[in-house]
Amino acid sequence: MKAHFEMFAAYNAWANRRLYDAAAEMDDAARKAPAGAFFGSLHNTLNHLLVADRIWMNRFTGEGETHQRLDDVPFAEFTALRTTREAMDARMAEYVAGLSEDDLARTFTYVRVTSPEPITQALAPALAHVFNHQTHHRGQCHQMLTAAEREAPPLDLLFWQREAT
Numbered sequence: 001m002k003a004h005f006e007m008f009a010a011y012n013a014w015a016n017r018r019l020y021d022a023a024a025e026m027d028d029a030a031r032k033a034p035a036g037a038f039f040g041s042l043h044n045t046l047n048h049l050l051v052a053d054r055i056w057m058n059r060f061t062g063e064g065e066t067h068q069r070l071d072d073v074p075f076a077e078f079t080a081l082r083t084t085r086e087a088m089d090a091r092m093a094e095y096v097a098g099l100s101e102d103d104l105a106r107t108f109t110y111v112r113v114t115s116p117e118p119i120t121q122a123l124a125p126a127l128a129h130v131f132n133h134q135t136h137h138r139g140q141c142h143q144m145l146t147a148a149e150r151e152a153p154p155l156d157l158l159f160w161q162r163e164a165t
Contacts, residue, residue: 008131013089018153035144059110
């Protein structure tokens, strides 16, 4: 199972690099323009992905920044957002690399941002959720790039697998 998560950590970083490369081709106003997405704009959606990863990594490790709102926009400036995203992707890959199979089977307890009830669950399904959540919102970002008539790069796992081998 660990190899599965190592694959997703590497794929996640690759897909985020491609997405940010495409977003960098837009000017700031276009990235921040309302696009009909759940978090409004491409910029806000990219911030949401970082916010969610910070929350989850804090839950997993007890360390690092966290947020009290899923719609926080901690980075108004794209370059700082991108730099922090790259650091988060490296942190996630390092975290996964340090896990054992026993770690993946263990449970942990956390409190959701949206309600105060504690939740206890196994680490592996929560980690799967984190990578799936990234894929979900990257799909929204891909659509926003397409709607803005920008080049939206292929982000499919198969494209990464073909490049990685």
